[in-house]
Amino acid sequence: MQSGVPGPLAGSEIHGFLTMADLDIGDIMEEGKTRWLRPNEIHAILCNYKYFSINVKPLNLPKSGTIELFDRKKLRNFRNDGHNWKKKKDGRTVKEAHEHLKVGNDERIHVYYAHGEDNQTFVRRCYWLLDKSLEHIVLVHYRETQEGSPATPVNSNSSAVSDPSAPRPLSEESDSTVDRAYYSRSQLENNDSTTMKNHEQRLHEINTLEWDELLVSVDPNKPITPQEGKTSGFDLQNQCQMSSYKTNVSELLI
Numbered sequence: 322m323q324s325g326v327p328g329p330l331a332g333s334e335i336h337g338f339l340t341m342a343d344l345d346i347g348d349i350m351e352e353g354k355t356r357w358l359r360p361n362e363i364h365a366i367l368c369n370y371k372y373f374s375i376n377v378k379p380l381n382l383p384k385s386g387t388i389e390l391f392d393r394k395k396l397r398n399f400r401n402d403g404h405n406w407k408k409k410k411d412g413r414t415v416k417e418a419h420e421h422l423k424v425g426n427d428e429r430i431h432v433y434y435a436h437g438e439d440n441q442t443f444v445r446r447c448y449w450l451l452d453k454s455l456e457h458i459v460l461v462h463y464r465e466t467q468e469g470s471p472a473t474p475v476n477s478n479s480s481a482v483s484d485p486s487a488p489r490p491l492s493e494e495s496d497s498t499v500d501r502a503y504y505s506r507s508q509l510e511n512n513d514s515t516t517m518k519n520h521e522q523r524l525h526e527i528n529t530l531e532w533d534e535l536l537v538s539v540d541p542n543k544p545i546t547p548q549e550g551k552t553s554g555f556d557l558q559n560q561c562q563m564s565s566y567k568t569n570v571s572e573l574l575i
Contacts, residue, residue: 332368335424336361341372348503353462354386359424360422363430363448365462366390368459379403385443394457406445419450430458442466446466 338344341349344365349358358366366373375390380405383389391399405537406415422430430448438444459510 330365330369332364335429336365336368338365339487340523341369344369346373350388353388354464357446357464358448358460358462360424360430363422364424364450366460367430367448367450367455367458370455375458380461383463386403387461387463389461391459391461392457393459395520396490399446399459400447402445404445406435406440409442442467529549 330336330340330344333339338361344362346366346455349362349366354524361495370390373390375392376399378398379396379399379401380387380403394411400415407412407418417433419437420432420434421428424430429451431451432446432448434444434446442465445466446462446464448462449456449458
């Protein structure tokens with residue numbers, strides 16, 4: 322996946338990257354060989370897919386660290402990569418877990434992930450946005466991992482299953498973790514200047530959390546409401562941060 326002509330990035334008020342230089346796609350691609358991309362990195366790439374090459378054919382046995390983009394409208398069989406993936410009980414359909422990723426406070430990204438049938442530490446993750454206007458663009462990432470053995474399904478009536486690459490859902494762990502990591506009562510009692518400084522640091526850190534700290538389990542019986550993320554005229558360093566700050570402080574004082 323190669324970048325094209327750089328320019329102002331769409332969705333910067335959400336993912337935090339103002340320019341292609343800020344995104345530094347070269348470093349992301351290199352680091353993608355040893356880690357999963359973070360939610361804001363994925364969001365930035367998918368929102369600005371026009372700066373990257375889009376594959377017109379499926380990959381053939383891609384190696385660990387491979388990251389590529391596809392257009393689902395033009396290539397429906399982008400998953401036909403030649404690898405043998407773990408199947409459902411019917412023995413034909415690939416078993417893919419499904420989660421949502423948060424960027425900031427909102428769910429914005431679908432993630433589907435599968436494990437190799439012969440090598441269960443080889444994982445494929447497919448990402449696309451909940452935003453209906455951009456959901457046709459898919460980012461696919463392959464990695465050899467050190468993850469454990471598969472777990473049992475979360476719900477026998479759901480296609481989403483517990484997966485060795487997936488941590489506990491956000492509702493079980495991440496909310497309290499974020500609260501402990503970024504806020505305390507003593508912080509809220511500081512003067513306005515110190516509180517704002519802490520908030521700016523929190524905003525930076527939460528946008529660079531590992532993707533799996535922001536997982537949200539998908540309820541198959543609940544309709545998906547896309548988070549369009551189209552807030553125009555907002556200044557990233559002022560209005561966007563102040564709005565997020567007020568929301569988080571209100572939640573803590575309840």
